[in-house]
Amino acid sequence: MAGNHSTSEHQGGRHKVEGPQKHIIAYIFSLVLTLLAFTMVAAGEINTMFTYILLLVMAGIQVYIQMAFWMHMKDRGHMYATVGILTGVFVVFTMVVMAEYWVWW
Amino acid sequence: MSAHTHVDGQLPHEPEKATLEGRNKVLGFWLFLGGETVLFGTLFAAFLALRNQVGDGNPTSQELFDLGLVGLATFILLTSSLTSVFSIQAMHKNQVKPMLIWLAVTVLLGASFLGLEIYEFFHYVHMGHGYTTSAFSSSFYTLVGFHGAHVAFGVTWITILIFQVLKKGLNTVTAPKLYVAGMYWHFIDVVWVFIFTVVYLMGKVA
Amino acid sequence: MAHGHTVKRYSGLMDWLTTVDHKKIGILYLIAGGFFFLLGGLEAILIRLQLWKPLNDFVSPDTYNELLTMHGTTMIFLAAMPLLFALMNAIVPLQIGARDVAFPFVNALGFWTFFFGGVLLNVSWFTGGAPDAGWTSYVPLASTTYSQNHGVDYYVLGLQISGIGSLIGGINFLVTIINMRAPGMSFMRMPMFTWTAFITSALILFAFPALTVGLAALMFDRLFSANFFEVANGGNVVLWEHIFWIFGHPEVYILILPAFGIISEVISTFARKRLFGYSSMVFATMLIGFLGFMVWAHHMFTTGLGPIANSLFSIATMLIAVPTGIKIFNWLFTMWGGSIRFTAANLFAVGFVPTFVMGGVTGVMLAAAPADFQYHDSYFVVAHFHYVIVGGLVMGIFAGLHYWWPKMFGRILNEGLGKLTFWTFFIGFHLTFFVQHFLGLLGMQRRIYTYQDGLDFNLMNLISTVGAILMGIGTIVFLVNVVVTWAKPKNAANDPWEDGRTLEWSIPSPAPEYNFVQTPLVRGYDALWKEKMDGNKGMTPAEPIGPIHMPSPSILPFVMSLGLFVTGLGLMYNFVFAGIGLLITFGCMFLRSVFDDHGFHIEPEELQDKGVKA
Numbered sequence: 001m002a003g004n005h006s007t008s009e010h011q012g013g014r015h016k017v018e019g020p021q022k023h024i025i026a027y028i029f030s031l032v033l034t035l036l037a038f039t040m041v042a043a044g045e046i047n048t049m050f051t052y053i054l055l056l057v058m059a060g061i062q063v064y065i066q067m068a069f070w071m072h073m074k075d076r077g078h079m080y081a082t083v084g085i086l087t088g089v090f091v092v093f094t095m096v097v098m099a100e101y102w103v104w105w
Numbered sequence: 106m107s108a109h110t111h112v113d114g115q116l117p118h119e120p121e122k123a124t125l126e127g128r129n130k131v132l133g134f135w136l137f138l139g140g141e142t143v144l145f146g147t148l149f150a151a152f153l154a155l156r157n158q159v160g161d162g163n164p165t166s167q168e169l170f171d172l173g174l175v176g177l178a179t180f181i182l183l184t185s186s187l188t189s190v191f192s193i194q195a196m197h198k199n200q201v202k203p204m205l206i207w208l209a210v211t212v213l214l215g216a217s218f219l220g221l222e223i224y225e226f227f228h229y230v231h232m233g234h235g236y237t238t239s240a241f242s243s244s245f246y247t248l249v250g251f252h253g254a255h256v257a258f259g260v261t262w263i264t265i266l267i268f269q270v271l272k273k274g275l276n277t278v279t280a281p282k283l284y285v286a287g288m289y290w291h292f293i294d295v296v297w298v299f300i301f302t303v304v305y306l307m308g309k310v311a
Numbered sequence: 312m313a314h315g316h317t318v319k320r321y322s323g324l325m326d327w328l329t330t331v332d333h334k335k336i337g338i339l340y341l342i343a344g345g346f347f348f349l350l351g352g353l354e355a356i357l358i359r360l361q362l363w364k365p366l367n368d369f370v371s372p373d374t375y376n377e378l379l380t381m382h383g384t385t386m387i388f389l390a391a392m393p394l395l396f397a398l399m400n401a402i403v404p405l406q407i408g409a410r411d412v413a414f415p416f417v418n419a420l421g422f423w424t425f426f427f428g429g430v431l432l433n434v435s436w437f438t439g440g441a442p443d444a445g446w447t448s449y450v451p452l453a454s455t456t457y458s459q460n461h462g463v464d465y466y467v468l469g470l471q472i473s474g475i476g477s478l479i480g481g482i483n484f485l486v487t488i489i490n491m492r493a494p495g496m497s498f499m500r501m502p503m504f505t506w507t508a509f510i511t512s513a514l515i516l517f518a519f520p521a522l523t524v525g526l527a528a529l530m531f532d533r534l535f536s537a538n539f540f541e542v543a544n545g546g547n548v549v550l551w552e553h554i555f556w557i558f559g560h561p562e563v564y565i566l567i568l569p570a571f572g573i574i575s576e577v578i579s580t581f582a583r584k585r586l587f588g589y590s591s592m593v594f595a596t597m598l599i600g601f602l603g604f605m606v607w608a609h610h611m612f613t614t615g616l617g618p619i620a621n622s623l624f625s626i627a628t629m630l631i632a633v634p635t636g637i638k639i640f641n642w643l644f645t646m647w648g649g650s651i652r653f654t655a656a657n658l659f660a661v662g663f664v665p666t667f668v669m670g671g672v673t674g675v676m677l678a679a680a681p682a683d684f685q686y687h688d689s690y691f692v693v694a695h696f697h698y699v700i701v702g703g704l705v706m707g708i709f710a711g712l713h714y715w716w717p718k719m720f721g722r723i724l725n726e727g728l729g730k731l732t733f734w735t736f737f738i739g740f741h742l743t744f745f746v747q748h749f750l751g752l753l754g755m756q757r758r759i760y761t762y763q764d765g766l767d768f769n770l771m772n773l774i775s776t777v778g779a780i781l782m783g784i785g786t787i788v789f790l791v792n793v794v795v796t797w798a799k800p801k802n803a804a805n806d807p808w809e810d811g812r813t814l815e816w817s818i819p820s821p822a823p824e825y826n827f828v829q830t831p832l833v834r835g836y837d838a839l840w841k842e843k844m845d846g847n848k849g850m851t852p853a854e855p856i857g858p859i860h861m862p863s864p865s866i867l868p869f870v871m872s873l874g875l876f877v878t879g880l881g882l883m884y885n886f887v888f889a890g891i892g893l894l895i896t897f898g899c900m901f902l903r904s905v906f907d908d909h910g911f912h913i914e915p916e917e918l919q920d921k922g923v924k925a
Contacts, residue, residue: 020194027187034183034301038176041306051310059302063295070190071291080132080489084139084516091517091557091604092146098553099153102608102616125490129413133486136516140478144520147554151528151539158538158545236537240545243537247528265904278907 026069033062116199120280127281134285138292145296148248149303156308158240164232166241166308171225175305178221179297182256185214186294193287201275204283208267211290215260222253245304252300255293262286319863319911329864331415334822336422337401338719341712343426344393349786350433351390354382356783359743363776365764375760376443377462381433383446384466387566388473389429391704395569396421396480398711399508401719403484405815405822406505408493408831408838413486414479415862416908421476421483423872428473431879435465442466445758447559448529450540450551455533461883467530468879474519474526475875481515484508493814494853495833499593502813502837503586506593507572510600511565517604518561525554534882549614556607564603566700568596570707571638574660577710578642580810581657582649585837588641595634602631612680613687621680628678632671639668654808655729659710662737663703670698673748688758691751697744709736709789714808721801721821728792732785739781746771812840817850825859828852828918858912865908871899 037058040046068074073082117123121131159165192207226246229235236246263286270279321329330336358378361369370378404412412418435441442462444453453463488509492501501509529551531537538544540551579586586592608616608624642664651657673695677683686692709732717723750771755762762768803820811817817839818827829852835841842850874895881889 018194020191023187023190023194027183030183031180034176034179034298037302037306038172038179041309042172044310048310052307055302055306059298062298066186066291066295066298070186071288078135081135084136085142087513087517088139088142088146091143091521092149094604095146095150095521095553095557096153098557098608099150099550102553102620103154103547103550105615105617129486129490132490133413133482136482136485140482140516140520143517144523147521147524147557151524151550151554154547154550155539155545158547160545236535238538238544240538240541240547243531243539243546247531247537247539262904265901269905273907282904 022069026065029065030062033058116275116280117277119197120275120277121284123277123280127277127284130281130285131288134288138288141292145248145251145299148244148251149299152244152248152304155240155244160239160241163238163242164229164234166304169229169232169234170305170309172305172309174221174225175301178218178225179301181214181218181221182294182297185211185218186291188214189287189290193284196275196280196283199275201270204275205267205270208263208283212260212263212267215256215263215290219253219256219260222249222256249300249304252293252296255296259286259290259293263290321864325866326864328869329419329866331411331419331862331864331868332824333400333404333412333415333418334719334824334826336418337397337399339422340393340397340400340425341719343422343429344390344397347385347389347429348394351382351385352783352786354378354385356779358382359776359779361760362762362772364773365762365766365769367761370760372760373440373443376445376758377436377441379758380442380445380448380466381436384432384442384470385429386700387446387562388470389425389432391566391700391708392477393425394708395511395566395704396425396477398504398573398708398715399480399484399511399569402715402815403505403508404487404491405718405818405826406502406813407488407491407496408814408827408833409487409491410826410830410859411862412483413491414483416865416868416903417479418483419865420868420871421480423476423868424479424875425473425476427872427876428469428471428476428879431472431876432465432469434880435462435469438465447555448551449555450529450532450548451542453529453551454540464530464533464883467526467533468882471523471526471530472872472875472879474522477515478519478523481512481519484512485516488512493830493833496838499590500833500836500838502572503575503589503592504569504572507568507575507596510596511568514561514565514568514600514603518558518565521554522558522562525551525558528554530882549611552611552614553607556610557604559610560607561600561603563696563700564599566704567707568599570663570704570711571596573707573711573714574642574663575645576813577656577660577714578645579837580714580808580812581652581654581660582646583652583810584645584649585812585840586641587644588637589836591637592641595637598634599631602627602634606631609678609680609683612683625678625680629675632675635671639664652810654713655724655726655733656710656713658730658733659706659713662733663706663710666702666706666737666740667699670695670702673698686751688756689751690747690755690757693757694744694747694751697747701740701744706737709733715815716796717803717807717820718815719821720796721803722796722799723803723807724792724796728788728795732789732792734785735788736782736785739778739783739785742778743775743782744778746774750775806839812837814838814850817842825861825913825918829856830854856915856918858914859918860910860912862910863908865903867899867903871896874899 037055040051040054067085072078121127156166188207188211192204192211195204195207234242236243266282266286270283273279327335327339357370358375361367361375400412400418404410438461440460440462442448442465444458444463444466448463448466451457488501488505528537528539532539532541538546540546540548542548575586575592606624606628608620609628612621612624653661673691677686677692677695713724713729750768753767755766755768801821805819806816807820814831815822817831831838831850832853839850874892876892877895878889878892881887881892
């Protein structure tokens with residue numbers, strides 16, 4: 001396993017080394033969201049638009065969890081990283097609008 | 106910038122950020138991921154625009170996609186993202202052997218994902234869903250294929266890094282490479298979340 | 312203590328093929344970009360020669376289509392962008408007090424991929440036909456149904472390879488500017504040229520991936536029978552336009568923003584006056600960059616998107632005029648009350664201002680969607696974009712070259728020849744393109760190889776051709792200037808204009824290999840000017856003298872790019888070669904990963920003795 005199961009360790013009294021707990025919780029959340037999404041579709045009886053929206057919301061939450069925890073985006077020193085990704089997301093948003101409304105009519 | 110391998114005989118706390126070169130690499134890679142977001146976003150946009158252009162007599166997404174297979178592949182890739190987190194945590198604790206083991210597990214899981222995907226594609230071709238069949242099929246294979254190519258590149262890259270660390274050890278020169286490879290691996294799992302949601306799940310719904 | 316690395320130094324040609332020094336890479340970009348500028352200019356002269364009279368047969372219609380396609384593609388991708396990268400490479404690290412860019416190896420890779428992409432594109436002239444579907448390569452014209460020879464394949468592959476170079480250049484400058492500024496240089500103390508380089512790099516990062524996907528999709532359609540744009544199998548041709556212009560519109564801001572930065576530097580230096588409204592300049596640049604991603608469909612008003620889309624894009628497009636106008640007024644207010652010196656550089660900068668405004672106002676005219684239904688695909692559009700690109704960007708480049716030539720080469724370009732360059736080019740430019748507004752309004756379409764007699768087009772086309780020849784003469788005068796200056800001794804001062812405001816003028820001309828003996832301490836905006844006004848002779852160092860770590864030269868960027876070139880040819884003619892090319896490229900990446908570059912050190916004893924403070 002990845003080291004001890006204690007929440008934090010001190011090395012030479014200089015810094016905390018994080019344990020694996022937060023990341024395992026993030027994993028479980030991701031797994032649950034994924035399972036929910038798959039079962040919702042497999043069950044098949046739910047209204048289409050509602051399904052789409054819920055699927056996208058769950059995907060968004062899962063992506064946030066993975067980027068915030070596994071990629072440390074919510075930790076300090078990640079401002080440029082966040083701005084960079086959000087700018088990319090903004091550009092993609094304009095492209096999705098394009099694809100949905102301005103390609104077929 | 107000289108490669109100080111250790112300070113006071115110890116590897117610095119966040120060895121990937123201990124040198125200017127390391128910090129540059131990490132920031133540069135984040136920005137590259139911003140660009141990759143737009144790259145995959147454009148592929149998604151093309152897929153979204155063409156997803157209904159199936160053509161007469163060709164299999165639809167409802168007929169093609171097997172949620173069990175896709176679910177298994179998703180589980181494998183998600184787990185591989187977790188194991189890569191563990192490898193970086195071991196790196197931060199200067200535990201080289203556990204780090205390498207977690208990296209190897211990540212590689213194996215990634216290779217399994219690829220194997221499943223190749224099998225999946227062969228299956229679709231047999232069902233009449235080839236690359237040149239329709240606009241839907243071309244955009245499907247291009248989007249999912251680009252992702253698969255990224256996984257293949259990552260698997261190769263991490264394997265090369267494993268051998269490098271075995272040879273050179275963990276220091277402030279090899280640490281940024283490992284950290285950046287970990288970032289890359291997480292990112293392709295993030296992209297996969299959107300692929301399984303938008304392509305497979307939304308494709309399976311009416 | 313220096314590490315015992317053997318110092319790998321090359322000389323002559325190998326020095327240039329292996330360099331990772333931003334200053335040399337800047338010169339490489341200048342030479343290659345300059346060469347392609349001449350090529351694109353030749354293509355323009357041939358176009359104008361064909362059009363000087365009605366029903367001319369100087370070139371065939373097919374050749375004409377190749378000329379217009381290559382002219383646009385070459386000028387935008389192989390001339391304008393590289394010339395801007397030349398100045399960015401040469402100057403930005405100096406302006407922020409850094410010793411190089413963040414990724415010197417990748418910087419070299421960016422140059423060589425651009426170069427080989429450009430070479431690949433032009434190989435097409437010799438192998439059965441250059442691309443001929445316009446620089447915008449619309450489908451279905453660009454599909455295999457209507458473009459059977461390899462021309463469009465060269466377009467797709469050449470630009471794809473070149474585009475890699477641009478993208479990595481963008482990332483490089485972003486990281487350099489974020490992480491490597493000298494102590495005391497906060498973001499709001501950076502020179503305007505560095506600011507515009509920064510925003511431009513962000514635009515490159517987010518715009519080029521869209522082009523990558525578009526080109527890949529077109530390539531897959533053409534080479535592997537994909538159906539992205541194959542209407543019979545469910546494809547959609549408007550999709551190409553969207554993807555292309557989502558890249559294409561930010562691209563034109565990529566072209567103009569660095570020019571804006573140059574103008575800010577040149578005007579304030581030669582007015583001996585601080586740039587007026589610095590904060591609003593920074594903010595305006597950011598706004599232009601941001602809005603640049605929201606206006607792409609103004610190139611598509613006539614495709615049938617509908618009134619809602621057309622209105623949204625019309626308004627967004629007109630909005631960009633606001634921050635641009637802020638910049639124009641700030642330049643005017645900078646000059647007002649200043650002590651103005653009309654050097655050649657400043658002539659280009661001052662000439663830029665009214666010319667760009669003319670291009671800008673026709674842009675607002677085009678932005679009105681209903682009016683655009685009349686202007687679209689006419690010479691009115693051609694006039695507009697040449698006013699902003701040539702009257703704007705190219706004049707900006709000439710200004711920057713004259714201004715920074717001593718910093719790059721240690722010699723000042725001849726002022727008399729520089730002024731002659733300006734006047735011939737400026738007059739020639741307006742002759743060529745002013746009349747084209749009226750040709751467009753009279754109904755002359757663009758991209759046609761000839762026109763009928765008796766339509767009142769004749770005289771204006773003749774004037775336009777005369778203007779083009781005059782621009783050619785202006786360019787030749789500039790080349791003569793370069794040659795004549797080359798023969799002079801390298802004796803320019805650190806601050807040859809004597810009114811330098813920014814850090815690059817605090818070091819020798821040309822800059823030494825390591826740029827700064829000691830990283831300077833920045834105490835305000837216009838860092839050098841501040842020291843001058845406080846009575847100091849130069850910058851205060853921010854660190855003691857010590858060994859300077861330099862990155863090692865490498866042949867890998869050259870070989871990697873050659874591999875991509877081979878891949879490009881292979882994808883068209885023989886897949887075995889495509890495989891070999893990829894093997895070469897990935898093999899080099901492998902080598903680069905496995906064999907770390909520890910660089911080498913320049914010891915204090917080796918440093919030149921110019922104003923070194925202990």
